Amino acid sequence: MRRLTFLQQIKWYVITSLIMVIFCFPIYWASVNSVKPPLEIFAGSWFPFLQFKPTIHNWMVELGTEEVRKALFNSTLISTVSTIIVLSIGSLAAYGLFRFKFVGVKRQDIVVWFLSLRVMPPVVFIVPFFIMMKTFGLLDTPCALILINVTFTLPFAVIILWETFREIPVAVVEAAYIDGASEWQIFHKIAVPLSSSAMIAVGIICLAFVWNEFLFALTLTYKEAIVMPVLIGGTEHTRGIEFWFVATRTLLAMTVPIVIALSVQRYLVRGLTLGAVKG
Amino acid sequence: MREGKARYLFLMPSVCWILVFTIFPLVYAARLSFFSFQLGRGMSFIGGWNYVDVFNYSRFWNSIITTFFIAAVSVSVETGLGLLLALHFGREMPGNKIFRSLLSMPLFATPVAVGFLGLTIFYERYGPANLFMSLFGLQVPWLSNTFWAKMSVIILDTWIWTPFCFLVFLAGVHSIPEEMYEVAYLDTQSRLKIFRFITLPLLSPLIGIIVILRLIEALKIFGLPYSLTTGGPGTATEVYPILVYRMALKHFDFGYASALGFVFLAIVMTIVITFFKRLRRIYE
Numbered sequence: 001m002r003r004l005t006f007l008q009q010i011k012w013y014v015i016t017s018l019i020m021v022i023f024c025f026p027i028y029w030a031s032v033n034s035v036k037p038p039l040e041i042f043a044g045s046w047f048p049f050l051q052f053k054p055t056i057h058n059w060m061v062e063l064g065t066e067e068v069r070k071a072l073f074n075s076t077l078i079s080t081v082s083t084i085i086v087l088s089i090g091s092l093a094a095y096g097l098f099r100f101k102f103v104g105v106k107r108q109d110i111v112v113w114f115l116s117l118r119v120m121p122p123v124v125f126i127v128p129f130f131i132m133m134k135t136f137g138l139l140d141t142p143c144a145l146i147l148i149n150v151t152f153t154l155p156f157a158v159i160i161l162w163e164t165f166r167e168i169p170v171a172v173v174e175a176a177y178i179d180g181a182s183e184w185q186i187f188h189k190i191a192v193p194l195s196s197s198a199m200i201a202v203g204i205i206c207l208a209f210v211w212n213e214f215l216f217a218l219t220l221t222y223k224e225a226i227v228m229p230v231l232i233g234g235t236e237h238t239r240g241i242e243f244w245f246v247a248t249r250t251l252l253a254m255t256v257p258i259v260i261a262l263s264v265q266r267y268l269v270r271g272l273t274l275g276a277v278k279g
Numbered sequence: 280m281r282e283g284k285a286r287y288l289f290l291m292p293s294v295c296w297i298l299v300f301t302i303f304p305l306v307y308a309a310r311l312s313f314f315s316f317q318l319g320r321g322m323s324f325i326g327g328w329n330y331v332d333v334f335n336y337s338r339f340w341n342s343i344i345t346t347f348f349i350a351a352v353s354v355s356v357e358t359g360l361g362l363l364l365a366l367h368f369g370r371e372m373p374g375n376k377i378f379r380s381l382l383s384m385p386l387f388a389t390p391v392a393v394g395f396l397g398l399t400i401f402y403e404r405y406g407p408a409n410l411f412m413s414l415f416g417l418q419v420p421w422l423s424n425t426f427w428a429k430m431s432v433i434i435l436d437t438w439i440w441t442p443f444c445f446l447v448f449l450a451g452v453h454s455i456p457e458e459m460y461e462v463a464y465l466d467t468q469s470r471l472k473i474f475r476f477i478t479l480p481l482l483s484p485l486i487g488i489i490v491i492l493r494l495i496e497a498l499k500i501f502g503l504p505y506s507l508t509t510g511g512p513g514t515a516t517e518v519y520p521i522l523v524y525r526m527a528l529k530h531f532d533f534g535y536a537s538a539l540g541f542v543f544l545a546i547v548m549t550i551v552i553t554f555f556k557r558l559r560r561i562y563e
Contacts, residue, residue: 004370009372012367012370012372013372015367016367016368016378019364019367019378019382020378020381023381023382023384023385023438024381024384025407026385026393026396026397026400026438027384029396029399029400029407030396033399089292089293089296090293092289092290092292092293093289093290093292093293093294095289096287096288096289096290097290099289100289110290114297116551117297117301118495119495119547119548119551120301120544120547120548121498121499121519121520121540121543121544121547122499122520123501123519123520123523123524123539123540123543124305124308124537124540124541124543124544125301125304125305125308125540126523126524126527126528126536126540127308127311127527127533127536127537127540128303128304128305128307128308128311128537129304130527130528130533131307131533132304132307147300148300150296151296151297151300151301154293154296154297155297158293183289187289208387211387211389212387212389212390212391212502214389214390214391214501214502214505215501215502215520215524218505218524218528219524219527219528228389228392229389229391229392229502232389232391232392232395232506233391233395233502233505233506243399243402246395246396246398246399247396247399249392249395250389250392250393250395250396253389253391253392254388254389254392254393257387257388257389258384258385258387258388260387261383261384261385261386261387262380262383262384265379265380265383268383268386268446269446269447269449269450272386272443272446272447272492273447273488273489273492274492276488276492277447277450277451277485277488
């Protein structure tokens with residue numbers, strides 16, 4: 001694109017700052033409200049320090065609540081364990097897809113089958129999952145959510161890792177093969193180390209997916225195994241709209257995934273387009 | 280490439296896992312949709328009556344229209360905004376990296392939390408949305424009016440998803456070779472023409488991908504309206520997933536909820552299969 005003149009550059013920065021203000025507003029608003037003393041909420045104050053003295057009181061109250069700590073713990077537990085399972089069995093499947101020709105089944109058919117799971121509306125599954133978990137006595141346990149979340153993040157991981165494995169030079173793999181390496185050795189000594197950064201990115205994105213999952217969490221948990229999104233979805237009507245309370249809770253729920261989005265810039269495009277755009 | 284059993288072993292865990300947790304539940308739900316099954320009342324076979332009831336249910340039609348309205352508007356707004364932002368930030372300017380990172384912040388923002396936060400933004404008396412509107416002497420009934428409630432959902436959805444469209448388009452903008460523009464500048468000075476005849480045609484495959492992927496996700500929308508409006512006022516923002524969720528876990532009408540689920544599955548699959556050839560070509 002053509003170089004901008006000085007005036008055009010100024011215009012560019014003005015537009016940019018406008019976009020930034022609009023975009024960052026919700027997060028700014030939440031952060032400001034979370035440090036406001038309740039009395040200041042309706043006073044129309046927008047800037048801490050200048051207009052009011054910020055307080056961490058809201059945060060102390062919120063973090064001191066038993067159910068919040070339980071939800072944070074559950075969210076962390078469920079998303080970490082699901083991610084580990086997804087990465088381990090997902091990378092195996094991706095390698096299987098990458099390395100082998102199948103008799104009878106075309107490779108793309110398997111890929112499209114995996115993809116179709118991300119396409120299906122999840123609501124179809126809430127009744128059978130509910131009954132299934134009830135039958136096995138898993139209702140309201142982290143285990144139920146781990147099983148379900150792995151199912152729905154697995155296709156994503158398999159497709160992205162498969163795409164990454166395909167970028168490994170054929171010569172490297174062939175050389176190892178001729179030297180007598182078994183498939184398992186090629187997998188864990190060559191394929192995985194060579195794509196470690198993609199593995200980490202996929203893991204981080206999976207973590208965010210699981211952290212944000214709401215429909216199944218709402219369906220399958222109600223007391224002991226609630227996660228952050230369910231905590232938010234459920235408490236709103238018992239507490240009414242207390243701005244400071246809304247702010248601390250939303251920030252508690254959103255910080256992890258937002259930090260995640262900032263940390264995996266490189267693989268975001270590929271990950272979110274399910275490998276369709278290389279980015 | 281070698282033949283043998285090993286190749287199946289690598290795929291085995293994932294394939295088995297997905298079979299157990301999707302095919303089995305789907306078959307079970309399909310069977311259930313032909314039964315009258317309410318928790319505590321037992322099960323009885325009623326043939327296709329659940330499906331007949333689905334199509335005679337006014338809330339079904341309402342939520343179909345609501346879901347597709349919200350999806351269509353938000354997907355087109357997000358795609359458009361994403362494209363504009365990508366053109367704007369496609370230039371190499373100092374500080375660009377920081378802006379791009381900041382813009383991708385909402386990508387993974389928990390939708391339920393965003394909806395909840397939206398409650399305070401669109402709060403009608405003191406919320407910042409109305410404070411801003413009052414600059415123009417307007418007061419908008421954001422959450423209590425059937426039309427504006429839909430708009431609130433769309434606005435927040437746009438906040439979450441525009442970054443996605445932006446990042447994908449940005450990747451596209453960066454992949455257009457600089458020479459193209461240099462040659463074009465020899466012919467014309469009009470930036471509009473350059474956009475129309477160079478940038479847009481080169482980005483058009485991306486538009487297809489973005490619209491498909493966004494549409495698929497938009498039809499799953501649940502957390503955001505659930506916490507922002509709980510489907511209200513009335514049933515104005517009762518999107519399809521909320522309707523099914525209510526049937527299943529508030530009324531415990533499992534047979535009927537399954538039928539509702541399958542009707543939606545059929546609709547979504549029809550849309551996706553229309554794009555199927557395109558989707559499949561990407562993975563060859």
